[in-house]
Amino acid sequence: MSQAQAEPEHGVTVVFVELPNTKVELLEPLGEKSPIAAFLEKNPSGGIHHMCFEVEDIMTARDRMIRQGARVLGEGEPKIGAHGKPVLFLHPKDFCGTLVELEQV
């Protein structure tokens, strides 16, 4: 388990729990405009916020998702995520209510 890591640009504090084949990211809102504040209002006890899939090339993966009808959140361009790698998010309505993150490894 990692130390708590403040990510002011992302409005969260994170702790990573490393498992042999995956990683659990614990998230806590940071600051007044945290992007996870609305989630906690809707789910006061907490919950599973999103799933992240690692991809080799985020632009290829993004364009493939778009061709299949998925919407990219925000400007549609990758940002640098908590691991210092490019990430983007796909619209939950296009994935049966699941917020999906893609991260380039």
Place this chain on the structure above:
Amino acid sequence: MSQAQAEPEHGVTVVFVELPNTKVELLEPLGEKSPIAAFLEKNPSGGIHHMCFEVEDIMTARDRMIRQGARVLGEGEPKIGAHGKPVLFLHPKDFCGTLVELEQV
């Protein structure tokens, strides 16, 4: 991606999406008393229902969780899950709102 598989004892129809290091389980209610019906009422667009962690010995894992204060759902004894292996569920209130399944591999 697997074929859809009816699991009448569990009240769900499942499809498994196999990834190199994990598996995504798509769930649909089956029958009138499906245990996931309430989840869909609360989340009409769908959502992430639970996370499953594989363990080597489910009784050891269960007792360790209990010692740490987690509650086991139901009778507290493992049942046979969709993969034909022993599973049990832990109370979401003890995991920040996340329903946790343990599966013996």
